[in-house]
Structures are given as C-alpha cells and as structure tokens.
Amino acid sequence: MTETAVEARGLGKRFGRRNALDACSFRLPAGRICALVGPNGAGKSTLLTLAAGLARPSGGELRVLGTTPAEARREIAYVAQDKALFPQLTVADTLRLGADLNPGRWDQAAAERVAHGDGADSALDPYAKVRGLSGGQRTRVALALALGKRPALLLLDEPVSDLDPLARHQLMGTLLAEAAEHGTTVVMSSHILGELAGACDFLLLLGAGRVRMAGPVDDLTAAHRLVTGPGGAAELAPHTVIESRPHGRGQSALIRPEGPVGPGWECEEPSLEDVLLAHLRNPSAPALLAPEATVRDLAGAGVEA
Ligand SMILES: Nc1ncnc2c1ncn2[C@@H]1O[C@H](COP(=O)(O)OP(=O)(O)OP(=O)(O)O)[C@@H](O)[C@H]1O
Numbered sequence: 001m002t003e004t005a006v007e008a009r010g011l012g013k014r015f016g017r018r019n020a021l022d023a024c025s026f027r028l029p030a031g032r033i034c035a036l037v038g039p040n041g042a043g044k045s046t047l048l049t050l051a052a053g054l055a056r057p058s059g060g061e062l063r064v065l066g067t068t069p070a071e072a073r074r075e076i077a078y079v080a081q082d083k084a085l086f087p088q089l090t091v092a093d094t095l096r097l098g099a100d101l102n103p104g105r106w107d108q109a110a111a112e113r114v115a116h117g118d119g120a121d122s123a124l125d126p127y128a129k130v131r132g133l134s135g136g137q138r139t140r141v142a143l144a145l146a147l148g149k150r151p152a153l154l155l156l157d158e159p160v161s162d163l164d165p166l167a168r169h170q171l172m173g174t175l176l177a178e179a180a181e182h183g184t185t186v187v188m189s190s191h192i193l194g195e196l197a198g199a200c201d202f203l204l205l206l207g208a209g210r211v212r213m214a215g216p217v218d219d220l221t222a223a224h225r226l227v228t229g230p231g232g233a234a235e236l237a238p239h240t241v242i243e244s245r246p247h248g249r250g251q252s253a254l255i256r257p258e259g260p261v262g263p264g265w266e267c268e269e270p271s272l273e274d275v276l277l278a279h280l281r282n283p284s285a286p287a288l289l290a291p292e293a294t295v296r297d298l299a300g301a302g303v304e305a
Contacts, residue, residue, distance in 0.1 A: 002066035005030040005153055005185035006051055009295055010060030013046050013209075020046040022209040023060065025295050028187065028202060030065075030152075033179050035196040035217075036189040037276055038206035039283075044189040045081060047206070048155045051187065052078035065152055077146035078155040083138050087131035091115060091124050091141055098145045110178075111148030115140055117170050135162040143171065147178065154178070156188040160195065172199040197272040204293075205276065207283050215290020217272055223288060224275050228252040229265035236261075242285045243278040254278040256288070 006028040013021040021043045028034050036044050049055045050062050053069030053076070065072040085094060095115065099106040116123040117140070124137055133141065139162055146154060154175075160168045176199060178184040187204075190196055196203075203220055205213040213220060224242070230250040233241070239261070244253035254270060261267050270278075279285050 003030055004028070004063075005032070005065060006187065007063045007295060008047075008060065009062075011047075011050070011057055011062050012059035013043070013050060013055070014058040019209050021050075021057075021206075024206075024209070024211050025060075026204060026211050026214040026289065026293050027295050028185065028204070028214075029292060030185050031179060031183045032202040032216075033175055033186045033200045034188065034202040034204055035200035036187055036204050036206070037191075037193070037196070038212075039280060041208075042206040043209040044206055045157050046209075048078065048080075048157050048187065048189065051153070052076055052155050054078070072153070075152040076155065077149045077151035077153075079139075079142045079146045079157060079159055081157045083142040085130045085138060085141060085145075088129060090127050090129055091133075092126035094130060094141055095144060095148065098148045102149045105150050107148050107150050110150070111144040114147050114171070114174060115144035117167060136164060136167060139163055140167060147174065150182065150184075152184065154184055154186045156186065158189050158191070160190060160192060168195065175199060193273045193276050202293075203272070203276075205279060207279075211287060211289065212279060212283075212285070213275075213288045214293035215288070216292055219290040219292070220288065221270055221272055221275055223256055223290075224270050224278075225255055225257050225261065225267050226252070226270045226274060227255055227261055227265045227267050229262075231262065231264060235265075240286055242275075243282050 004027055008024045008026050011021055011024040038044050050057055051064055051069055053073050062069060065075050095111050098111060143159060175186050179186060201217055203213060203217050228247055233244050233251055236253055236255055239258050240256035242254045244251055
C-alpha cells in the first residue's frame with residue numbers, strides 16, 4: 001500500500017476559459033478521512049471527478065494510490081452528487097449488481113449495513129425499486145455500493161446533504177470504522193461544517209480553484225488562535241490576521257500567531273468550524289499547507305506550491 005493516497009502537482013482543469021482548478025499542489029496521506037470544503041464553484045466536484053479518473057486534467061499531474069486515476073480505478077469508489085443508479089432495479093438487485101461487478105472483493109455485509117442501517121425504522125425494503133426511494137434512501141444505496149466494493153480510496157461528493165441525522169451519524173461511524181479497520185482513505189466534500197470535525201482528521205479547503213488550506217485538522221486548528229481584547233486591529237499587525245471584527249470596545253480576531261500575542265488579549269484555540277468560517281469569509285487570507293500536506297520535492301518538480 002502506498003503511503004500517499006492522492007498527490008496533486010500544479011493540477012489544473014479548465015472548462016473553456018474558466019479555471020475550475022488552478023495550479024493545485026497538495027498531498028493526502030493514506031488512511032485519512034479528508035474533508036473537502038469550499039464555497040460553491042470552488043472546484044470540489046471537479047477534483048473528485050479527476051481523482052475518480054472520469055476526466056483528465058488540463059495541466060499538472062494527479063496521482064492516486066501511487067499511479068494514475070485510470071490505473072487505480074478498481075481500488076476507487078466514487079459517489080457523485082447525483083447518485084447515479086438504475087431506477088428499475090430493486091435495492092437487492094442493485095447490491096447483487098455490485099457483487100457481480102466486483103468479483104473477489106465485494107463485501108455484502110458492509111453493503112447491507114450501510115443500506116439498512118441499525119434501526120428497524122430506517123431499514124430499506126430489499127424489494128423496493130430504486131425509482132420509488134426517497135433522495136436520502138437512494139444516497140444510502142449508492143453509499144452501500146461504494147462501501148461494498150471495499151475501496152482503498154472512497155470519494156464522496158456531498159454524501160450527507162440529504163441524509164437524516166441518524167443515517168448521517170451512522171455513515172460517519174461507518175467511515176471511521178472503515179478507515180480504522182481497513183486503512184481506507186476517504187475524501188468527502190461537504191458544506192455541513194459542524195459535522196466534519198468529529199469524523200474528519202484531514203482538511204482540504206479550496207477557493208476559486210486553488211488550495212487555501214491543507215493538512216491534519218489538529219495541526220490546522222493549532223496554527224490559529226481566536227483572540228479578543230481591548231486593543232485595536234493595529235496591535236495584531238505582527239500576526240497573520242485571517243479575520244478581524246469589532247467586539248464591544250475592542251476587537252475579536254482569528255489569527256495565525258507569529259510569536260506571543262500582546263498582553264491584554266484573551267487567546268483560545270478555535271474549533272475547525274471557527275477556522276473554516278473565517279477563511280470562507282476572507283477569501284484573500286494567505287494559504288496554509290501543513291508539512292504533511294506538502295508535496296515532497298516540489299521544487300524539483302518545477303511546480304509552484
Ligand atoms: N462540465 C463543466 N462545464 C463547464 N464548467 C464547469 C463544468 N463543471 C464545473 N464547471 C465549473 O467549474 C467550477 C467548479 O465547479 P465544481 O462543480 O467543481 O465546484 P464545487 O466546489 O463542487 O461547487 P458546489 O459546492 O456548488 O458543488 C465552477 O465555476 C463550474 O461552473
């Protein structure tokens with residue numbers, strides 16, 4: 001097994017004159033559960049499509065599981081936003097198709113756990129046709145197909161947006177268990193920031209097609225401080241200020257400290273959601289790549305970080 005699940009070097013994808021991805025360089029170590037975050041149009045789905053081998057980059061390079069996405073396809077499962085399924089098949093037939101398409105690696109028990117959940121209330125009728133299922137139920141069938149394949153890399157495009165809270169909770173638990181037991185790498189795009197913190201240990205934040213932040217969640221939150229104090233914004237000038245706003249008679253800010261913060265400022269470590277919201281509100285904040293997310297010998301590759 002390679003120690004790097006996904007590695008992008010100067011990756012670009014253009015649609016006409018628009019850059020959906022532009023000079024993206026980052027590394028995702030294997031076995032991580034990576035949240036892929038960014039505003040609408042940031043390039044998340046484009047990146048997942050390239051990683052799944054369903055489109056080709058316009059520039060740069062993308063390596064998946066140590067090879068090209070096309071070569072790695074057997075090891076990859078991808079659930080797109082539109083959850084493409086055969087509407088005329090039943091749930092049971094869909095899972096049987098998954099077994100037929102993945103001989104020697106299909107895990108029926110894992111697929112059924114995802115499709116039917118824990119509670120009797122949420123269990124899907126195996127004889128129900130896909131076309132008669134609700135959006136969230138279809139999502140569960142698509143996720144069951146993906147997890148039943150026992151992929152080394154699981155790419156999920158907004159998997160939780162239409163799941164009920166119990167199904168979301170179960171899915172997050174399943175992903176954590178898969179990563180722990182089988183070393184599966186998961187990349188999951190989502191706008192539901194509050195739910196990512198518990199499940200994801202790695203983050204990739206995109207903005208306007210560029211990498212704005214990448215690295216282990218703990219390292220990224222530890223690199224920031226939420227500060228509140230009576231001073232003016234000028235007092236924070238030595239630090240990288242991601243976002244600053246008036247707070248009572250003083251100031252409250254999210255910063256990347258470049259040394260000790262002056263006296264009088266209350267300092268605390270922010271949550272992942274605090275860090276993400278501040279970066280989303282300030283698209284021009286300087287990018288941050290943790291060492292673990294940095295492509296090795298990038299200079300040798302002639303690519304800008
Ligand atoms: N097939 C396509 N043809 C033309 N432009 C496209 C195509 N796919 C994506 N784009 C453009 O590329 C940019 C990135 O789109 P993408 O779907 O990757 O964003 P996203 O981060 O997944 O957004 P969202 O959060 O809304 O799902 C957008 O400006 C979009 O309009």
